Amino acid sequence: MINIIVTIKMRPFLSILLSFGLLTGTLETTVLAQDVTPPAEVSQDTINVLRERCDAHDAKGCSTLGVLYLQGMGVEKSDTRAAELFRKGCDGGDYETCYMLGMLYSDGQGVEQNHSEAAKLYRRACDFGHSNGCSLLAARYLNGKGVTKDPAKAIELFDRGCENGNSSDCCFLGLVYELGQSVEQDYEIAANLYQRAANGETKECHFNLADLFLSGRGVEKNYTNAVRLYQQACDAGDERGCNKIDDLVEIESRQASSQSDDAP
Numbered sequence: 001m002i003n004i005i006v007t008i009k010m011r012p013f014l015s016i017l018l019s020f021g022l023l024t025g026t027l028e029t030t031v032l033a034q035d036v037t038p039p040a041e042v043s044q045d046t047i048n049v050l051r052e053r054c055d056a057h058d059a060k061g062c063s064t065l066g067v068l069y070l071q072g073m074g075v076e077k078s079d080t081r082a083a084e085l086f087r088k089g090c091d092g093g094d095y096e097t098c099y100m101l102g103m104l105y106s107d108g109q110g111v112e113q114n115h116s117e118a119a120k121l122y123r124r125a126c127d128f129g130h131s132n133g134c135s136l137l138a139a140r141y142l143n144g145k146g147v148t149k150d151p152a153k154a155i156e157l158f159d160r161g162c163e164n165g166n167s168s169d170c171c172f173l174g175l176v177y178e179l180g181q182s183v184e185q186d187y188e189i190a191a192n193l194y195q196r197a198a199n200g201e202t203k204e205c206h207f208n209l210a211d212l213f214l215s216g217r218g219v220e221k222n223y224t225n226a227v228r229l230y231q232q233a234c235d236a237g238d239e240r241g242c243n244k245i246d247d248l249v250e251i252e253s254r255q256a257s258s259q260s261d262d263a264p
Contacts, residue, residue: 042074054085059092066097070110079110090121099125099133115146126157131166138172142181151182162193167200174205178212187218198229203236210241 047068053061066085069078083104089097102121105114119140125133134157140147141154155176161169174193177186194209210229213222227248233241 042068044074047074054088057092059089059094059097062086062092063089063094063097063100066100079104081110083110090124095125095128095130095133098122098128099130099136102133102136115140117146119146131161131164131169134161135166135169135172138169155183162196165200167197167202168204170194170200171197171202171205171208174208178208187212189218191218203233203238206230206233206236207238207240207244210244 047065050061050065050068054065062085066082066089067073068075069085070082071077075081083101086097086101086104090101098121102118102125104110105118105121107113119137122133122137122140126137137147138154138157138161141150141157143149155173158169158173158176162173170193174190174197175181176183177193178190179185191209191212194205194212197205198209206229210226210233212218213229214226215221227245230241230244230248234245235241
């Protein structure tokens, strides 16, 4: 029996922000490279067994071996070999691997860049219930890369994911309404969606919700809630939250100093 754990934390949030034009830089593969966590050590025996499993058409064996090649763990790093193994895993029925392969096609990592093929692979993963595949497919419908631009379809996919409990999709959909992206801008709906996201596992939308509380857009203005959410965003690794906390502390310090100077 093989005791090997490969944790895949596929978070397409950065790619979605790119599709909204809120960030610049590389696409989905950046997230893939950062969020695939291979085992600390991989023995040659384990690699041999994975190869045997893959040769025997074990889709998960191919997928796991592909992650090792992507990261260079126990084998010489090879994006090309990783893509080949992800293709075997995808075609063999490991649909999370379709999603991973789509990310490689999106950025031309180990394969020739092909946005149409990336979209097809996201759709394949989505059709078999992979929520992040649906999210990235929705992003494609927003920006028209590899598919015919269809904002209504994007919103449908985000909404379906949100209703099925994918808190990240609630966050993405909230962005759509906050920005008025192909829908009538509605801060109240955005705030409700951000709150659903905040109540779930995702932490990406704490900053967005904090902004609404600070400005009173879509919710009753509440400075305390805003600060709490900025701090939670900061604690979750969102530098925007940390920077905002610093800004607010500086503003409070200036106000206190001004009041002290004005005192008789």
